[in-house]
Amino acid sequence: MISTIGWIVIWVGVLFDLLGAIGLIRFPDVYNRLQASTKCVTLGTLGIMIGIFLIKGFSPMGIKALICGAVLLLTSPVAAHALMKGSLHFGTKMWKGTILDQYGKDKLGGEQIEEEGK
Amino acid sequence: MRYVIYFIIAFCFWLLLTLSVNIDHLIAGVIVVLLATIIFGGYFTDRPAKFLQPHRIFWFVIYIPIFLWYMVKANIDVAYRALHPERPIKPGIVKIKTVLKTNIAKVFLANSITLTPGTMTCEIDGDYLYIHWIWVQSPEVDKASKIIASHFERYLRRIFE
Numbered sequence: 623m624i625s626t627i628g629w630i631v632i633w634v635g636v637l638f639d640l641l642g643a644i645g646l647i648r649f650p651d652v653y654n655r656l657q658a659s660t661k662c663v664t665l666g667t668l669g670i671m672i673g674i675f676l677i678k679g680f681s682p683m684g685i686k687a688l689i690c691g692a693v694l695l696l697t698s699p700v701a702a703h704a705l706m707k708g709s710l711h712f713g714t715k716m717w718k719g720t721i722l723d724q725y726g727k728d729k730l731g732g733e734q735i736e737e738e739g740k
Numbered sequence: 741m742r743y744v745i746y747f748i749i750a751f752c753f754w755l756l757l758t759l760s761v762n763i764d765h766l767i768a769g770v771i772v773v774l775l776a777t778i779i780f781g782g783y784f785t786d787r788p789a790k791f792l793q794p795h796r797i798f799w800f801v802i803y804i805p806i807f808l809w810y811m812v813k814a815n816i817d818v819a820y821r822a823l824h825p826e827r828p829i830k831p832g833i834v835k836i837k838t839v840l841k842t843n844i845a846k847v848f849l850a851n852s853i854t855l856t857p858g859t860m861t862c863e864i865d866g867d868y869l870y871i872h873w874i875w876v877q878s879p880e881v882d883k884a885s886k887i888i889a890s891h892f893e894r895y896l897r898r899i900f901e
Contacts, residue, residue: 638815645822653872654831657860658818664855665815682759689756699854699861706862706872722832722879725862725870
């Protein structure tokens with residue numbers, strides 16, 4: 623029974639991973655792509671880890687999977703944050719449909735948004 | 741004092757990872773944990789004993805399911821935007837103000853914001869956070885802070901401050 627639930631959780635995780643990959647292709651610029659990949663892939667991989675824990679129980683493998691999940695939750699947003707700040711400072715322009723860039727206004731001397739028609 | 745607590749936490753972590761009380765593993769663990777403590781202990785939070793108070797742990801346990809619920813919501817939201825044929829996004833970077841004061845609370849707030857619906861932290865600057873928002877609902881500082889951060893701040897203030 624618990625094993626069945628574990629497999630379901632794993633497959634839901636795989637599904638979210640897939641959706642994250644689709645978002646990565648469909649969104650227009652670096653920042654939106656980071657949104658899709660960070661959120662979906664974190665939850666997807668966390669789902670896989672929890673599924674492994676449910677199947678294996680309190681064995682060495684299950685405990686390691688849980689620890690991996692917790693570490694993933696703490697580190698994945700930090701990595702995304704670093705990538706995002708890096709691309710902002712590198713000067714990657716935002717998609718032309720972006721309506722506001724407060725960060726660029728305050729720190730980089732002007733909004734970093736693509737011109738219409740490029 | 742804080743190095744000792746850091747050492748104990750890291751060693752418990754090592755025991756969970758190996759899950760055996762073999763003497764070889766213990767010796768290797770002590771060496772590795774000691775090195776990690778010497779190198780990274782200085783970055784640890786200023787008053788670690790604070791986090792052993794029961795009411796903080798209680799609020800932390802309450803916070804986890806709330807956070808997971810927002811995370812699932814975030815994923816369904818982003819998946820909807822990715823799969824919708826017209827791709828309904830209206831992105832932008834807004835500035836919000838937080839009421840949290842300590843560094844560790846701000847870090848947790850930034851991480852929570854990154855993993856929840858359509859928002860992602862770009863930079864922390866004193867009391868202000870710059871947020872990339874996939875569907876900007878309000879460009880004003882006060883209103884955006886209320887929509888994005890207030891439901892986390894309520895819990896994080898009780899846990900970390």
